[in-house]
Amino acid sequence: MRSLLLSGIFCGLFAGCTRTDEYPNRPITLTCPWSPGGGTDRVSRQIAYYLEQELNVPVNVINATGGQGVTGHARGLLARPDGYTLAMMTLELNMLHWRGLTDLNWKQCEPLMSLNEDAAALFVRSDSAFTTMKQLEDAVRNRPGELKASGTASLGAWHLALAGWLLSIDRQPTDVVWIPSQGSDPSLQEMMSGGIDIVCCSVPEARSLLDTNQIRCLALMADQRLTQPGLEEYKTLKEQGCDWTLAGWRGLALPKETPVEIQKRLMTALRRIVTGKVERNGQTFPEYMDSEGFDRTWRETKNFAAFMKRSDATFGELLKRDEFQEVRSGPVGPHAFPLLAAAMGACCLVMIGFEQSKQQNTILSASGNRKPKVPVTVIQWIAFFAVPAAATAYALFVDEVGFIPAAAAILLTFALLLRASITAAILLAVIGSAMIYQVFTGLLRVPLPPGWLGW
């Protein structure tokens, strides 16, 4: 009876550890370079949702944020080309290398499909004096340097969109002061509180405020108006006399040299998804994108590559211009803040030094009781140094070895160092590693490496 129970527990612990040889046979990771809740994250999660349906394996989105997009793009494109990491790429890939932030560019991937292209747009508050682009242009000509705008970080996509518009009407990019921010949400908030005059971002990002008429869209930087219901009324820059367009794009790619069969398999799935042939819970991907106001233009492999090449060249031209070498944020240089923090730290160290010396005097004058110190044994020192060693070894070797063997080894070692009995240590190693594995991969959809055991 007891052995039956135990074997039942073991089976449960190792559930889901079977593998076939066909691709895909384990969970896929989709890297998203931007934070949860934003436009790219929403598109990533939707496409992951439909890919799960098509491929019959979990597709987990991870938000690898930071470095203005460098982190996420690097994670996705420099991953192992085994088809189990998909990268969601955005427009910023075409900008980051021109800005010297990374060597990564569009040539270092196998492009699969671009999913979306949202044009930049200019927004003002509903109670603002500007109702047409002409009024805005006049204000910029007459009072350069007075108007303030925001939408993203300095030299981010929307900043360049605004700057490009200014250049196309023969103005300097600095004629409108750009206030850097973390993204469209905080920029819209800043505009609503009266801190800035204009926000440049895409329509889906400003949707809630637009729908409730708290802001107004002055112009769309696209060739044609939007076709989604409710959004057709926004005029393009072209209609208002200016020939400048810029759109943020999002698309999926694989790391370079991923096998062709895997690329083909994913393309088949993606084709079915974007043409609305895959339904999940009564909705297709095109229907979702329409309902949220996302553009649905898609381009397959070669077209996608050609599109990225053009986009890359446009940004190269823009960013090499003299005016942009000057466009840096604000009067405070980048090293001011860390220097201030370091100075504050140094002052504190000095003050602490004073305090310590004062305290030494008072302690010496009042000889108090000291708690007897328990001596530390050799085994304890070994355990002490083994802790960071274990963490380092894990990070270095777990991809090769696999999670379960690595975790079991660590658990076993420490249990023994802390004087557990051999049976207890082995039980802990086996049950503990299996339990942690199930919790993280099963429940929380965090990918843990399979390694030697193949799980």
Next chain:
Amino acid sequence: MSDALQIALQNTFSPATLLAIFVSATCGLFIGAIPGLTATMAVALMVPFTFFLDPVAGVAAIVTMEACCIFAGDIPTTLMRIPGTPSSAAYVDDAYALTCRNEHEKTLGVSLTFSIVGGLIGAVVLIVAAPQLARIAFEFSSYEYFWLCALGLSCAAVVSQGSAARGMLSLAIGLLISCIGIGSTHGIPRLTLGINQLSSGISFIPAMIGLFGFSEVLRNVLAPTLHQPAAASPDGPFESHLKSAWNNVFGDAFGRLKQSIGRILTSSTIGSVIGMLPGAGADIAAWISYAVSKQRSTPEQQKEYGRGSLQGIADATTANNASLAGAWIPALVLGIPGDSVTAIVIGVLLMKNVNPGPDIFENQLPIVYSIYITFILANLLLIPLGFVAIRLGSQIVRVPRHIILPLILMFCIVGSFAINSSYFDVYAMLGMGLLGFVLEKYKVPLGPIVLGIILGGRLEETLVQCLTKSDSLAAFFSRPIAAGLGVLCISVWLWPLASRLMSLRNNSTDTTNS
């Protein structure tokens, strides 16, 4: 009863919604109790499940998951000294000190009770005053945010255990660490030493796990800190065992409730107001509330802060739960997310054709009422579920050291990996763990480091925004709210200096008199 309310009640109490609430409460408690997993991550994971559910059930599931996750974060905070959420870092030392004295059940009971009270008051504020209060969000420009960040950071530095100088040093370290990487303000790499992975900086979750959890493992290996209580054998019938367990957990808490009404109101107000501001959330609220709580206490009580003050824990946890409901105010009324969870929620709402904004009160009142009801329901559900979680969780303290320490080590490693599936985060955790170990030897508090890492970028960003808008320093006080916050902040800076001057003067009058 109005039609909308009736519809809302029907929808919320339908079997599907109630099941969704129950399941997400359980999952929320479980996920929140694992060090390294935040409420935002849990909600993001939950979004695919909401696709199956109708709008009411989907939103109800998210609300419940968030409330339970934030409370469950207190469990590793108390039992393992690993803050489950950044806001728990404000009282992690207090909570763990109490565990070492074998008072963990009482501590978790206080934490649970005051979390629920804070959550309920926050929900009431949301219900009663959302449209009016939302307008306040629009008064906050970069000047106000700058002073608010500065205030939160200053409170953390000044209020931490030990001298203000040590607290400030800790803050300075945190701010320096936050500068690592390519910031959004300047767009160039700083302090990255040429290492690619450092271009995104050091994430605060691996830092937190490392500073507190990993360093605790190191310390524990050298000298056990946890007192292993003798296993209490449950005598007698189940009901009396249950009753004594209930008393253990809640006995102290209920008594405290009656005595602390004033403090509860202060903390909830701080929590709701700060939660209401887009981008300012539970972490700032918890620290400011902890600071105010210490300020209001008598000098003997003040000595307890940092060493096991239940009052401090109570006040901080009230504020951080109240701020959750507050974050929904700008989200519902204006369509602007109040924090990262509501950012995800707005996406889900839009997908279900619920449009946040002032019109939501006219066009979709039933779902608004459903959200209100769910907030109250989720907090009430925490009473039984939280109790069970506490009882299960506190069994951890009974597990022998040679089993629990290796498991905690593994959770530290995998928990820091799990956020971004990045091995670099494991190294970051390791580095921060060693830093935390060394700093504790010199009695430098660790809490301000975490807040510095989280808010450093924001502080710099708002500073640059303010200076870009206008070169003069006077502009920082040009708007009324900004001026008020600025004055508060500066008085926090001057406080340690003032109290030292006063004590010097007292000493000198003593010596002259004697």
